[in-house]
Amino acid sequence: MNSAHMSIPFRENSVKALGNATLRAAMKNATGVFTVKRADAVSSVPLEEWREEASQTRLKVLENLPHYVDEFESNARRAGASVHRAAGSQEARETVSSILRDRGIAKVVKSKSMVSEEIHLNSHLEQNGIAVVETDLGEYIIQIAGEHPSHIIVPAIHKDRRQVGALFAEKLACKYTDDPTVLTAIAKQVLRQEFVSARAGISGANFAVADSGTIVLFTNEGNGRMCTSLPELHIAVLSIEKMVPTLADLPKFIRLLPRSATGQLITSYMSLITGTRRPGESTGAKELHIVLLDNGRSTIVNGEYREMLKCIRCGACLNACPVYRMVGGHAYGSTYPGPMGIVLTTLLEGMNRAHPLLDATTLCGACGEVCPVKVPLPQLLRRLREQRAEEGFTPRAEQAGMSGFGLVSRNPTVFRLGQTVARAFWPIAAALNPGAAIKRLPVPAGRTFQRRMS
Amino acid sequence: MTRDEIIERFIQNAANVAAEPVRVRNEEELNQALVDVLAGVDAVYCPAVTDREKAIVIPDHLRTDDYVNAAACVEEVFGAIAETGSLICSSQGGKIVQAGLLPPHHVAVVSAENIYESLDDFFSTLGETPPTNVTLETGPSRTADIELTLTIGVHGPGRLSIIVI
Numbered sequence: 001m002n003s004a005h006m007s008i009p010f011r012e013n014s015v016k017a018l019g020n021a022t023l024r025a026a027m028k029n030a031t032g033v034f035t036v037k038r039a040d041a042v043s044s045v046p047l048e049e050w051r052e053e054a055s056q057t058r059l060k061v062l063e064n065l066p067h068y069v070d071e072f073e074s075n076a077r078r079a080g081a082s083v084h085r086a087a088g089s090q091e092a093r094e095t096v097s098s099i100l101r102d103r104g105i106a107k108v109v110k111s112k113s114m115v116s117e118e119i120h121l122n123s124h125l126e127q128n129g130i131a132v133v134e135t136d137l138g139e140y141i142i143q144i145a146g147e148h149p150s151h152i153i154v155p156a157i158h159k160d161r162r163q164v165g166a167l168f169a170e171k172l173a174c175k176y177t178d179d180p181t182v183l184t185a186i187a188k189q190v191l192r193q194e195f196v197s198a199r200a201g202i203s204g205a206n207f208a209v210a211d212s213g214t215i216v217l218f219t220n221e222g223n224g225r226m227c228t229s230l231p232e233l234h235i236a237v238l239s240i241e242k243m244v245p246t247l248a249d250l251p252k253f254i255r256l257l258p259r260s261a262t263g264q265l266i267t268s269y270m271s272l273i274t275g276t277r278r279p280g281e282s283t284g285a286k287e288l289h290i291v292l293l294d295n296g297r298s299t300i301v302n303g304e305y306r307e308m309l310k311c312i313r314c315g316a317c318l319n320a321c322p323v324y325r326m327v328g329g330h331a332y333g334s335t336y337p338g339p340m341g342i343v344l345t346t347l348l349e350g351m352n353r354a355h356p357l358l359d360a361t362t363l364c365g366a367c368g369e370v371c372p373v374k375v376p377l378p379q380l381l382r383r384l385r386e387q388r389a390e391e392g393f394t395p396r397a398e399q400a401g402m403s404g405f406g407l408v409s410r411n412p413t414v415f416r417l418g419q420t421v422a423r424a425f426w427p428i429a430a431a432l433n434p435g436a437a438i439k440r441l442p443v444p445a446g447r448t449f450q451r452r453m454s
Numbered sequence: 455m456t457r458d459e460i461i462e463r464f465i466q467n468a469a470n471v472a473a474e475p476v477r478v479r480n481e482e483e484l485n486q487a488l489v490d491v492l493a494g495v496d497a498v499y500c501p502a503v504t505d506r507e508k509a510i511v512i513p514d515h516l517r518t519d520d521y522v523n524a525a526a527c528v529e530e531v532f533g534a535i536a537e538t539g540s541l542i543c544s545s546q547g548g549k550i551v552q553a554g555l556l557p558p559h560h561v562a563v564v565s566a567e568n569i570y571e572s573l574d575d576f577f578s579t580l581g582e583t584p585p586t587n588v589t590l591e592t593g594p595s596r597t598a599d600i601e602l603t604l605t606i607g608v609h610g611p612g613r614l615s616i617i618v619i
Contacts, residue, residue, distance in 0.1 A: 026601070033602050075582070137608060138599035154599055161601050180600040184608050191609065196522055212582045222555055222595040222610025229552045229587060247580045251573035254538075265467075266538045268596055269610065272580075272588040283545035283552060284586035 008345075010356040013331035014323075023158050027328045030157045034319040037263025038370065045255070054252050055374040058310035061210075061243050065301050068210040068243040069292065075213030079275025081288040089119035092293045096121060096202070096235055097128045099289055103233065105130065105200045109191075111217070111224040112136035113204025114152050114313060115239050115293055118335045118348070121202075132202075133194045135223035137187055144171045150329030152336060153261050153315040158328050191223070201227030201285070205238040206312070207253060211246045214274040215290065218257060218267040225269050234273075234285035239293045241301070241309040247272070253312065256372035260314035300347050305380060308343050310373045317367035317377060323360045332357060339367035339377045346384055355393040358385050419448055460536045460571050461618060464564075467539030468616055471593030472606065475616040484563065484619050485511045491561055491615045492516070492526060499524035499557065503549055506530045506563060506619075521553035527611075528561040529554060531591075533568035534616075535576055538592055541616065542568075542576065545587040554591065560611040562591075564618050 017023055061068050073083045086092035100108065108125070110132055116122065122132045122143075134143040138156040142149060145167055149155030156164070165178040174186055203224055207216040215236050217224045228234050244250065258264040277284035301309055318324045318338030329337035334345040334354070342361060346354040358381070367377040388394060389402075408418050422444045430438050455463070465475040474491075478484045488510065492498060499521040502508045507530050518524050531554070532544040541562050543551050554560045570576040580588070595610030606612050 030602055079583075079586075135609070136599070137597045141599065154602070156599055157602075159600075161603070164600050180603040181605050183600060184597060184605040188608055195609070212580070212584055214584060220595070221597045221608040223608075225552065225555050225589060226609055229555075247582075247584065248574070248578050250577050254573055262598070265471075266540060266590065266592050268471075268592055268594065270540075270590040270592075272584060274584050274586055274588075277586055280548050281545050281586055282548050282550040 007353055008333040008356050010331060010333065010360055013333055014327040014360070017327040017331045022160055022163070023328050024326070026158050026160050027325055030151075030154065031319045031325045034262065034315075038260055038316060038319070039263075041259040041263040041265065045259075050252060050256055051372055051374050054256055054312075054372060055310060057244060057249055057252065058312075058373050059307075061245065062241065062301050062306055062309055065240065065243070065298070068245065069240050071210040072208050072213055072243055073292070075211060076215075076275065076290055077213070079213045080278070081213065081275050081290050084289060084291045086291055086293050086295075088295055089293075092119045092237060092291050092295075093121055093124040095289075095291050096237065097125055097130065099233075099235060100125070100130050100200060101128065103200075105233070107131040107133065107194075107198065108200045108202050108235075109133050109135050109194050109198040109223075109227050109231065110139075111201070111203040111219065111227040112139045112155070113202070113237060114149075114335065115204050115237050116202065117149060118239075118295065119237070119293065121237065133191070133198075135191050135194070135221075135227060136219070137184060137221060137223075140187055140191065141167065144168075148330070148335075150337065151315060151318060152313055152338075152341075158330065195223075195226045195230055198227075198231045200233040200235065201231040202235045202237065203227050205236055205242055206257065207244050207250065208238060208242045209245075209247050209250070209272075210243050212274055214247065214272050216250065217271045217273070218269070219271075220262075220264075220268045222269055225271055228271065228273055228285065229283055232286045233289075234287070235289045235291065236273075237291045237293065239295065239297060241297055257312055257314050260316040260370065260372040296348055304383065305343065305347055307375055308340070308347060308380060310375050311340050311344070311371075312373055313340075314372055316370040316372065320366040320370045322362055322364060322366070327360075332360065339381065340375070343377065343380045343384060351384075351388060351391055351393055355388050358388050419444065455536075455571055457566065460569055461566050463571075464534050464536040464539060464569050465616075465618065467536065468534075468593070469539075471539055472596075473539065473593050473614040473616050475618060477618045480619070481509055484617060487617050488512065488528065488561065491617075492528070495525045495559065497523065497525045498528055499526070499553055500528040501550065501553065503547055504530045506565065510563075521550065522556050524553075524557040526559040526561055527553050527557045528563070530563040530565070532588075533570060533576070534564045534618075535570050535573055535590065537572045538590070540590040540592040542570075543587075543589045543591055544585050546585040551587045551589055555610050558607065558611055559613045559615070560591075561615045561617070564616060566618055569618070 141156040151157040161178040169176040205215040324338040533542040
């Protein structure tokens with residue numbers, strides 16, 4: 001990961017990504033497939049009605065977030081869970097590692113969680129002598145490759161089957177194959193041993209239900225169910241904005257999340273976990289710890305970017321974004337890529353570090369159109385760009401150019417004069433600066449649009 | 455929707471996600487259906503928590519108590535949801551929810567009267583104190599993490615048989 005005080009080198013990263021043909025092909029395939037599947041899945045449902053309802057429910061939670069978090073905490077405790085509040089990443093990481101250390105646990109199985117990526121949990125645990133086994137196939141692939149997720153739903157989206165085959169042959173000492181079915185079977189065999197011997201499991205949560213203290217997990221592979229029901233100890237790490245008021249609110253999100261993410265009507269598994277194993281029950285962890293991460297969200301929820309916290313992490317805006325489709329997730333140099341990632345990263349990590357990401361948008365609006373909970377992403381991106389300019393993070397030449405253009409375009413006579421000058425001097429400027437940006441810009445028109453229309 | 459329409463919708467939606475649903479009329483047909491789906495399977499885990507499970511006929515030499523290493527798990531599940539073709543697996547009454555997850559073949563028996571028409575119909579019944587674990591299981595375990603190529607049976611069962619009675 002990049003160090004915290006430096007800005008993310010998005011331009012450099014994206015130039016590198018654009019030159020990687022394997023990455024380009026993998027991204028084109030994956031985002032194309034997801035876009036079509038999502039479109040099919042929402043084509044014959046009252047999508048607008050569902051989005052509006054889901055958006056309203058998320059807003060209701062955000063308008064009164066501390067109330068719902070308190071309610072969740074007291075109900076989760078009533079059901080037998082221990083609830084820990086963590087103001088920042090470090091506190092969250094240390095809460096998890098001390099729970100494990102106190103119980104002498106040296107290895108955990110883990111189900112995919114973006115919040116755990118946000119707080120860099122794995123590297124912290126490993127520095128503390130606790131081995132982490134990622135069990136989602138995509139997460140497992142990138143873990144043994146020593147990488148980070150490039151998509152919030154399909155973390156290894158940037159790898160093709162030959163790369164996965166070579167990786168398995170090297171790291172797992174098996175015979176090379178590029179057949180996804182065989183590769184999946186190899187991973188299953190390795191991970192099954194981990195599941196049945198694990199003493200602790202770590203998961204995230206897709207939602208947390210305030211009035212019952214329930215955490216909700218969506219998975220397709222079944223690894224989430226295994227991490228949360230086989231070991232005696234389960235630690236769930238989630239951020240506070242995941243609240244929904246009641247269990248009866250879940251169906252509208254069940255209908256939207258998988259459809260928007262993978263085009264499925266529902267994922268293979270959806271688990272509701274409420275507290276610990278009770279007398280007479282044979283299922284459930286005997287000890288459940290829930291770590292509620294704030295990490296700046298209590299501030300965001302009271303500001304002009306509140307609606308970003310409506311996000312349910314489906315990844316639809318990534319797949320729809322013309323920039324993400326070209327450069328993939330790693331170019332963003334942050335936990336969350338794509339349009340939602342640009343906004344969230346800027347809010348979580350600050351303008352100083354994240355301002356180059358604000359170039360990673362064409363403001364085409366596709367992200368806003370596909371968002372299942374109506375996060376106004378194009379507006380938030382535009383507002384952050386304004387803020388970037390206000391805070392002086394745009395290059396000096398660009399600032400001078402923009403204010404010059406502002407002056408000129410306010411006066412029609414000066415503007416027309418400028419057009420004439422540009423037409424006359426353009427060929428000279430191009431000849432004097434061979435290879436410069438001017439060569440890639442469109443040549444000023446001989447007759448302007450305005451003149452043709454008048 | 456009539457009860458019959460709800461059952462048919464559930465069967466249709468379960469089949470759409472690669473589960474193998476069948477419908478039987480009585481206990482006798484249920485036991486025959488089990489013989490069919492379990493052909494060649496030698497280690498069957500079948501709890502005896504519900505009355506229907508207690509009545510299931512599986513020869514003793516095919517039974518095992520070790521659900522971790524069983525070849526199949528036969529159980530009656532709490533219910534189902536027609537809208538999504540999902541089974542409802544619940545820890546209520548001492549059921550071992552993970553027993554349906556570990557063996558490569560899950561055989562779920564659903565009583566027709568326990569099929570809910572929609573997600574809302576089921577979730578509105580849960581109230582504020584649901585059991586420790588409620589899992590909706592929809593089709594077999596799947597992944598598409600390698601080039602989005604669909605692969606069935608990654609960590610959970612690769613085969614899901616459903617018998618509606």
